[in-house]
Structures are given as C-alpha cells and as structure tokens.
Amino acid sequence: MNFEEAVIKVKDIPNGKLSQDELLSLYALFKQQSVGDIPAESSRPGVFALKDRYKWDAWKKLDGMSKEQAAEEYVILVEQLLAKYL
Template structure:
C-alpha cells in the first residue's frame, strides 16, 4: 500500500488529468484540504474584505485548520475519489 504522501501526489495527478467539473463549494473544499495538507495551520492574516476570492479561500482553509496534515491529505483523497472515474488507480 502506498504511503499517504504517495497517494496524495497520485490523486493530484489524476485530478489534473480528469479535470472534473467542480462547483465553487467543491473547489473551496479541495483548496482548504490542500492548504492544510501542504502548509499546515492557517496562521495568515485574513485578506481585505474587498478581496472576496481571497476571503473565501482563507475561510475554507481556516475551517479545517484543526486537522493534522495527514488527516487533511486523507480528506483530500476521499473527496477526490468522488470525482474520479471508478477505474482510477490509486
């Protein structure tokens, strides 16, 4: 069985190829899990209120900041599986 880091990288590659159609909420879920998985806890100051895109992204990351990086990777992988073709090899 591949390590969580190997699975995380693989699923990112599969998503890049599959290019699933995602709505804004789904994109923000992926973003939050990805930032938590790769950076860790969100210790950045919130963006200016006029930066709506930045605010949505910041909030998505902030919502999952209590997950460990491995937990965030696992959540990212689980979410990705719902958008990848059934025959995708992880």
C-alpha cells in the same frame, strides 16, 4: 491512491465541472496537508478580495486538522469527484 497521485489525477477533471464549494474544499485540504494550520500572523483578506477571502475561510475551517487527515480526506474527495465527473 495516495495524496501525490490524487494531486495529479484531480487535473483530469475537465475545467468548469467543479462547483465553487468543491474547488474550495480541494484548496483547503491541499493547503492543510502541505502547510498545516494558517499561520497566526495571517489576517483574513479584505472585503474587496472576495476570492482570497473565500479561500482563507475554507482553509481556516480546517484549523487543528492533522496533515495526515487532510491528505486522507483530499484523496477521498478526489476519488468522489473523479467518479462524479469522468
């Protein structure tokens, strides 16, 4: 499975099955593959935007990871989640 196929296949997982950590990992790997590192001018969301802050933090942890590596890890994670939940 390649990255584009994984993006489509992850939608097969029923809503409510994925944990917060799994969702954050998927989000961060997707953003790292599609955008790359968080732009330097981007600032961490404030305390009252917790969801955005968690997403930003998850993505920030991947700073320096290549887009190719992010795509590979995304595919591996999707394959694991499909095996776990389907």
